[in-house]
Amino acid sequence: MADKLSNIIQKRTEESKKTYTFKEDHNPRLPADYWFQTSPEGPVLFLVFFTQACRWAKCLGCNLPSRVSLTHIGFKDIMKQTNFVFMNLLSKRQKVKLGKIILSNNGSVLDEETLSTTALLYFISQMNIHCPHIKVLTIESRAEYVDLAELETIHRAIKEGDTPTDLEIAIGFEAFDECIRNEHFKKGLTLDVVENLADMISRYQFRLKTYFMLKPVPGLSEEDAIDDIKEGIHYLDSIAEKYNIKINMHLNPTFAANGTPLAEAFKAGTFTPPLLTSVKEAIRASRGTRISVFAGLNDEGLAVPGGSFIRPGDEALIDLLEEFNRTQDYSLLE
Ligand code: SF4
Numbered sequence: 001m002a003d004k005l006s007n008i009i010q011k012r013t014e015e016s017k018k019t020y021t022f023k024e025d026h027n028p029r030l031p032a033d034y035w036f037q038t039s040p041e042g043p044v045l046f047l048v049f050f051t052q053a054c055r056w057a058k059c060l061g062c063n064l065p066s067r068v069s070l071t072h073i074g075f076k077d078i079m080k081q082t083n084f085v086f087m088n089l090l091s092k093r094q095k096v097k098l099g100k101i102i103l104s105n106n107g108s109v110l111d112e113e114t115l116s117t118t119a120l121l122y123f124i125s126q127m128n129i130h131c132p133h134i135k136v137l138t139i140e141s142r143a144e145y146v147d148l149a150e151l152e153t154i155h156r157a158i159k160e161g162d163t164p165t166d167l168e169i170a171i172g173f174e175a176f177d178e179c180i181r182n183e184h185f186k187k188g189l190t191l192d193v194v195e196n197l198a199d200m201i202s203r204y205q206f207r208l209k210t211y212f213m214l215k216p217v218p219g220l221s222e223e224d225a226i227d228d229i230k231e232g233i234h235y236l237d238s239i240a241e242k243y244n245i246k247i248n249m250h251l252n253p254t255f256a257a258n259g260t261p262l263a264e265a266f267k268a269g270t271f272t273p274p275l276l277t278s279v280k281e282a283i284r285a286s287r288g289t290r291i292s293v294f295a296g297l298n299d300e301g302l303a304v305p306g307g308s309f310i311r312p313g314d315e316a317l318i319d320l321l322e323e324f325n326r327t328q329d330y331s332l333l334e
Pocket of ligand 1: 107
């Protein structure tokens, strides 16, 4: 049934010229998606809760909301998704081995209008019970939904686990250049908001993760795209120093996401996904800085045909970047 927020989301989606639909046939008691990764902290579970979609909805190349619901999903159903994870999805061995969990809802986990706080705390309580070796819990959110009261509550909850757990707040930054980020990509993120977040999380010594996109808009050359990431690394390095926090850049090469204006630009020939060699070059700029970088190499099946950044012959480079992700060994990138 349509609610006030779903009307807002629908309107913004249309105004942003997105043509995708939402996933209303999904069982709301099951997560939207999940997969496993490796990281320096050990095996990682990436979990995407099935909730109401992102209410910002405007970002140019994003069709993540198409994988979740237009209408509200209540806390009881979301808690059942958590039960599925700990009772059906993870084996006893996986639960013991997991070193990191990344929580997403293809929007903002800390937007309590779309993901209930009760359900989030329930997930953390189950994580504390079942997974004794979680070193990092990552929570994805737009920066404006992060507040001190929530950070304090989560801080107390994760402290109760058997292992000291760091909280990492992950925000979409997308591009460093203000004009690319906010005028073209429609991110709606200012550096003031980023600094305010850095200030809040520094009080708890939490970590910050920033998602950047390599070549996020049409009309950028490979060189311009790489330069934007280099400037982003330089900026984040200064923030890491100023607030004395750990910062990771998660660098996603952009793909032409189905049902977005970027897919139209791809079809019209004005947007070409970046080369993986550019990913390698951009990452090299973080050597010797306070910033760690993780290359995102998964388009989650959301690209239009031919619109992915992975091309025939890229296999060796993907292996190399995956090894870099695991080891952070810069000599691999020479
Ligand atoms: S990138 Fe994030 S904030 Fe922007 S529309 Fe997509 S889910 Fe929402």
